[in-house]
Amino acid sequence: MTVEEFEEFYAQTVARLTGQLYVMLGDLHEAQDVVQEAFVRAWARRRQLDRGRQPEAWIRTVAWRLAVSRWRFGRRSAEAWKRTGAPPDVAGPGPGEIVLVEALRGLPDRQRRAVALHYLCDLTVEQIAAETGMSASTVKTHLTRARTALADRLQDPRMEEAPGA
Incomplete structure (x- = not known):
C-alpha cells in the first residue's frame, strides 16, 4: 500500500473502526486510543497491507488486542494494589x-x-x-x-x- 493509499484508507475507515471498537469496549476514549495505536502499527507495515487481504480487519484485530492487553495490565495492577495495600495519602504541594x-x-x-x-x-x-x-x-x-x-x-x-x- 502506498502512502497515498494508506492515507485514503485511514480517512475512509478511522471513524468506522473507532465506532466499532467503541461498541465493543464501551469507552470512546479507549476506542480512539487503541484504533490510533493500531493505525500507527499498520503504518509501519503499510507495504504488506493489501486491500485484498482485509487491512480493516487487521486494524480492528490489533486494536482489540491492544484493548485486551490494557485490561489485563489494569487488572494485574489492581490485584497488586490489593496485595500491597493502597498507596499512602500524600499531601498536596505546599x-x-x-x-x-x-x-x-x-x-x-x-x-x-x-x-x-x-x-x-x-x-x-x-x-x-x-x-x-x-x-x-x-x-x-x-x-x-x-x-x-x-x-x-x-x-x-x-x-x-x-x-x-
Missing part, C-alpha cells in the same frame, strides 16, 4: 513548592532542563553536556542564569523588610 514550580516555569526551556538535571538528577556539568548536546560552558551559563533568575523570583518578601521598620 505554598513553597507551588512558588518554586512557578519560578521554574518562568525559566527558558534550556535553563529549566539544566537546573533539573543538575539539582534533581545530580548530574555533573559534563554529564549534562553529554546528555543534551550542549557544551560544558553553555551548561554552566544556563545554570548561572537560572540561579540568578530563580534568586530574583524566590526572594522572601519578609527578608526585604527593614529590621527595625
